Each structure stands twice: as structure tokens, then as C-alpha cells.
Amino acid sequence: MVRLGEPPDHALGRSRGGFTTKLHLVTDGAGLPLAVALSAGQAHESRYATRVLDAVRIVGRRPGRPRRRPAALTGDKGYSYPAIRAWLRQHGIQAVIPERADQVRQRAHWPGRKPHFDRAAYRRRGAIECTVGALKEARAVATRYEKLAIHYLALVQISMIRLLVRRLEHPLSHKA
Secondary structure, three states, X not given: OOOOOXXXXXXXXXXXXXXEEEEEEEEOOXXXXXXXXXXXXXXXXHHOHHHHHHOOOEOOOOOOOOEOOOOEEEOOHHHXXXXXXXXXXXXXXXXXXXXXXXXXXXXXXXXXXXXXXXXXXXXXXXXXXXXXXXXXXXXXXXHOOOOOHHHXXXXXXXXXXXXXXXXXXXXXXXXX
């Protein structure tokens, strides 16, 4: 029996860390979570980048439809693929992603324009690592006791809500 929204592998798979689930998370510059997706441990990040970005809804202060795209995306080298860079360009999102070593070597053989890389913006990528750490303060998120991915995703979303409420209660304790 296949449950609605439940992946066949329950978002569980083997990786270097063992039998795990990966969290694909989008946050704002201050580390507030905007969207999340789950995948099996062996699944590559690049396969889920567009899926999690499509789930983003940025509510503004003015009335109207929420914005769906961030101004820039900061990611690690796991997101440095031509398809992801093309998708970001097509949607008007600045890519702040360092090149992988094999891409630098390949460009030496086929000269082309080097992708723009903003080091100052990339230094702020630590905000997402801090957010993942804050989400994993909940033991159920850190250890994944749940068998079903939809139940685990619900626990992650509850942890995201808890983090948002904490930021609303103490807005000055976190850097913007």
C-alpha cells in the first residue's frame, strides 16, 4: 500500500554516515527556515534543489501575492552543477556557489567565462548550518525515530515552527 505523499523508500538510505535521511533546507539571511524537503541519505543534493526552492513562499509587508523566489541562493559545492546554475539564471536568482575542483580543471581545457562568486555573501552560509543545528535540538529530529517520512517531515516542520516562535519571543538575541 502506497501512502499519499510517502516516498517508496521512506526517505531512508545509505550514505557515509550510515542509514540516514537528508534535510534539504532553504532559509533567509537570518537563518529563518522557509522550506524543507526530505530525501534518502544516498540521494544527491542537486536533485532536490529546485524542488525545495519551488516550495518557498516569502510573505512581504505589503498586501499581495507572496514572493516565490529569493534574490540569491548560497549553497556549497554540492550544488555547483550547470543545470542548477541555468535554473537559477532562468528564475532571476543570483548563484553564490563555489566551483568544484573538476569544473575548474575542465575550464582550463575549454576556456569560458568563470561564474561570478561573491565571497562575502558565501561567508554568511553559516546561518543555514546554525539553523540545521537548532532544528536538531529536538531529539526526534536529530535521531529520526519515525518510520514514515511524512511523520518525520511533520516533526521537522514542528521544530521549524518552534524556532520561528523563539525568534519572535527574543528578536534581538539573533543577528539579522
